Amino acid sequence: MPGWIFLLAFALVFYGNGAAFVESLVNYPSWRLIGANEFTAYHRFIGPRVIAFLVAPAALGTVFTVLLLKFRPAPVPLWAVWVAVLLQAVVWVSTATIQVPIQIALSTDGFSAPLLDRLIETNWWLRRVPYAACAMIFLWMAARVMGRPGQAT
DSSP states (O other): HHHHHHHHHHHHHHHHHHHHIIIIIIIIIGGGGGGGHHHHHHHHHHHHHHIIIIHHHHHHHHHHHHHHHTSTTTTHHHHHHHHHHHHHHHHHHHIIIIIHHHHHHHHOOOOOHHHHHHHHHIIIIIIIIIHHHHHHHHHHHHHHHHHSSSSSO
């Protein structure tokens, strides 16, 4: 069972990173190209889809990461799982306290260049950087689980 929990956490963390980077580097910058009259409708349209295809899988990845605290493959040190959990906690706390309020304001009040700039900046430093670091920890853990190249497992 620890192997499956690790595999699911690994897959969801990498999926979440990929989806989040597309959101950050493709979607957010394009918001400046949407007309003010269309922005609110667009934002309300895309919001539930982002929750379904980015937030929900990322949240599930966090659940499986937390499960690794109790059920982890033997080669994975406990400290590495704690680092992954803490990095994901930074992402979720930032999301709840900074980015969600910005998203609510954008959905309610319409486009705001200063709010979008704050969203992009805080999203990068408080979500993309820690989540990418988490993915790198998972890659390191996966290498430990798989053993050295050429070595029988």
